[in-house]
Structure formats: C-alpha cells, structure tokens
Amino acid sequence: MKKIAADFDELDSVSRRKFLQYAMSGAATILMVQMSGAAATQGRGKGWKQMSTKHQYAYVIDINKCIGWGGCVRACGQENDVPEGVFRTWVERYVLTEDGVYVDSPKGGSEGFEPVSAEIQKKAKRSFFVPKMCNHCENPPCVQVCPVGATYKSPEGFVLVDHDYCLGCAYCVQACPYGARFINTEKHVSDKCTWCYHRVKKGKQPACVEACPTGARIFGDLMDPESDVSLIFNDSQWMVLKPDMYTSPMCFYVELPREVV
C-alpha cells in the first residue's frame, strides 16, 4: 500500500503573530468572500478545485471491489473510539429487485451481512455494497452552518471538528445531506469521519483503507499524479453522492449505480 508523503508543516508553522496579521488585514476580504461564498466554491470544472497547498486529498470507493466484510467499520470504531450506535463509516447492502430497492446496513455493516430473505433473493437482479462516510465536501454545508466555526475545512481538504470548541448544537448534523455526522454521546459534541487526519499526518493511511482487504477504499493525494486516486480519477468513470446538493464531495465512487442515495 502506498505511503502518503504527508507534510502539513506549512499549516503548523504559521505563527500566532502572523495569523493575527493575516486576520486583521484580511477581515474585509473574508467578509466579501463569505458573501459570495456559495457560488464561488461550487466550481466543478474538473471535479475538484485545486487549492494552493502541497496536498489535496481525495477518497475513492470502488463499488465493484467491496465485499461487505465490515472490517473497515470495525477498524474505524477502534481507531477513533466511536460510541456504539453511531458510525463514522458504514457499509450499505443494496439489492435491486424487479419490485424496488432493498437496502440495509445492520450495525452499520460492522459484522458483515446475513443473506437476504428468500423472497428478496428470488426477485434480486443485482446486489452490491456501498461504503459510506463523510464526503469531506469542497462546499461543506456543515462548515457553513456551524455557529462558532468549530467545524472547518483544512487546506488539504479535511473537514474537521474541534471538539474543544464545538457547542454540540447539532446544526451541522442537520445540514449534512449524507447522514455522516452525529452527536458523540460520550463527548456531547459533533463527530464524524476525519479521514483519520491523525494517521495521515504521520504518513499513514486511514484505518478503514488499511483494513480493506480488497482495495475498495483508496485514499491519496490528487496533487501527486502517480497516486492511486489520481490515476483512478483521471481514467475511470466516477460519481459523487447526491450531486444535486452541490456540495462537491471529495469522496468519489467508481461504478456507482444510480439507485444509490
């Protein structure tokens, strides 16, 4: 598995004094950008907007490769101390039948899937698994609605939550079209997938990617033309979830059937 050459020094080395200088001198500009923000961040020309950073991370999910094993969900739970009953990532099973769509995700798919009923099996035309998680959108509605700015987007593309700052109002939970956010019942703050920022920063892969035995989950840097995500991004047919929400997700799905919501 490819090691990610993480280098977030740029971000870390901004001194407090410099930050304040930027903040003061740029206040008016920020206000103006915020006023016209929604339109400006929806640029979808090539699927993602290049930021002026060394890295621009993306996540690719290959539907054809997911076997619904659930190891990714378990690995995520252990890595991130996810409380029971809520999920930073989960796996859905879709069974397309002549009568309609059957979808389930028992315990977020963490323990795999029992076979569907004989009735559904009889009618089944096609079935597949769809891993879900935070889409780390370019135009994240969760970041827009946070009343205190406790959730934010890092220059490298991670949408993160500052647990020491979050009020736990759950407005971001409501605003996320993907059901990716929840209130952490132990910490009483908003919580969600971070793409394992703490691991990526150390040059590792997210826990779910590492746990996936089939390579259905791929994470990498779009700024590196040789990375797996770049190659897939340039060569394959990909799709995002709920494109009509205009959130510009940075999770891309390969071979995503149109029935998936």
Added chain:
Amino acid sequence: MDLPHGALVNYIFPNNEIVWWSILIVIYPYITGLIAGAFVVSGFSHIFKIKEFKPIANFALIAAFSFGLFAAVPLLFHLGQPQRAFEIYFTPHLTSAMSIFGYIYSSYLILLMLEIWLIYRPYFIQQANSTTGLQRSIWYILTLGVTTYHQDSAKIDQKLILFLAGIGIPWAFVLHGYVGFVFGSVKAIAWWASPLQPVVFLLSAIVSGMAMLMVMYTFVKWRSNAPYDYPMIKKFIAFLWGIFILAFVLEILEVLFARYESGHHWEIIEPLLNGPLFGSYVITQVLVLSVIPVILLGYVTLSNSKDKNMLYLANLGSFMLVLQVLFMRFNVVVGGQLISKSERGFVDYHWEIFGGEGVLVSATILAAPFVTFYLISRFIPIFENSVQR
C-alpha cells in the same frame, strides 16, 4: 406505509436513528414566536394607534418580555456543551444562520426592557416616593436614582417609547423571520428547505402571540373578576383571524406548490405527510386546528354578537390557534427529521418524558414565562388605564 424511492424496506442511515433536535427545539421557536406576536399587539397601539388595543398594550409588552426572558433557555438546555454557549457572542461564525441569534435576541430583549422601563418609570418613581424600607429601596433601584417626574420628562419618554416601538416591530420580525431562516436554509432536509419558511414562521409567530394574549387576557380578567372589554376583543379577533388566514394560506401554499411541482421535494414530502405526519399534520394541524379556528374566528368577526358567547368562541378559537402553532413547530422541527437522509425510510420518534430533552423539562421551560408574567403582574399594573402619567 408507502416508502420513497422505491424502497422495499424502511431503510434509514445508521446516524439518523436519533432525532437530534427534539421537543426543546420545538419550544424554542414557539417561545420566540410568542414574543414577536405579543410585541406586535403593543405595536398596534403604540405605532398604528389602534385605540381599542391601548388598554392591553402594556399587558402585551409585559407578556412579550416574560416570553423573551426564556426564549434562549431551551437552546441552552439542548446544547451538548452549554458552558460554551457564549462563544456565539465572542466568535460568531458569520456564514452560519445561527451565529447572530445571540445578537439579535439580546438586542431585542434590551429593547423590550428599555421600552417597559420607560413606560413604567412614572410608576416606579411614584412607588419609590410613597413606600418605605426595603420596598422603597427596590423601587428606588428601578428608578435608577431619578425620583422626580416632570411634564417634560413625560414628553421625552413618550418620544423614546414611540421610537423603540417603531424599531421594535421590524426587529421582532427579524427575530422570528430569522428563526424560520435557520430551518428554511437547510437544503439537506426537504421538509424544511423553502424560501417561504421565514415568512411562514413569522406569520405563525404573530398568530401564536396574539392567540396566547387573548387566552391570557381572558384568564386574568376572569380571575380578577374584572369586566371584559368586548369591543377590544372583537377588534383583536378580527386582526387575529386575518393574520391567521394569511399564515394558513402560506403554509398550505408551500405544500400545494411542492405537490404541483411534483419534483424531488414532493417525492420525499408526500410519503412523509401520508405516513408519520398524517396524524399530527394533516388531521390535527390542518383539518382540526386550522380549519375550525378559521370558521370560529370568522363567525366572531362577522357576527354582531358582543357578549359572553362571543368571548367563549373567541377563546376557543384562540386556544386552538395556540395549539395549532405548537403543532406546526413540532411538525416542522421533528417532522423534518422523520425522513431519513437515506430518502428510503422514516425515523421513529420516541417521546422522552424525564430526560434532559424530555417533555417534563420542556413543559417546565414553557411554563416559566407564565410564572414570570404572574410575578411581574403582582408588582406592577399590567393594564394601561392603571398607569397614570
């Protein structure tokens, strides 16, 4: 039950199983709406000079203030980290519709306090000059040290009151229209996402505030064996009827528009209205608590009766509207979360009774403004004719 998007089984996203905004967030816009509605009544008298409303202008203002004191309490109880609530004042994130709530709400409360203080200043002075001991000290504090009142003071006060009432009306509209914006701007929830939401919230706020005032007025008069002001009641109900018709038409228009458009919105909303919200929205909110009050209040407005029967009908209609708006808030806030973002299933809402976000806590918070109103009314005269300038 019909499920959207050709779903064979009720499938909800794993993180959607909990309704994160429950009863506390239902009563938050409800109490906020009561403030706006009650304030508008005082504005009818102060600004629009509707003489029938003059005797209840102060009563409406005190009621608005009592509600105002508790409008943010449900939010505070709801927060996972309430000790950080003040961050909303210190570091508001201006792209968020919620971020300036603190400023709008606080400034409105200050405006209300100022207006009430100016109106009751002569009374505070009179009390400070005619009492002794501890009582005098309290009244003296309320006078802010000025114990004389001249004709000139009255003139200046009147101008200030008029000014505050003048900016108070648009500010009350901003406060409540803004609450509607908090919901209407969430594109992820089809039942909320509508540019009409702020207007619907605002009009229903005025309805709830006015209807609640009518019920409170009748109760206070009944308890104190005081005569009812029938011409005022008649005029009041005519206004309430008209504003409610407007509110109801917009509420229905929103749904009809989605129905006629038959787009993505309707694909989600239709099963919601035919399923989990059928009882509380279609039957209760629309058919019972909207249609009947329109008829009742219409009868009161158009008939010539000015007697006890008219009072009963006016109060029955008003009480139903108080409930209508409470149901509307529930159907919006909780109803919107009952459809999972999977768009293929409905969430079960479980009523919590004793928990931190339960019915008991919510009912207590909802009762607090009435207790406050009662306490205030023990110390200051709440009807206009009892304050002499």
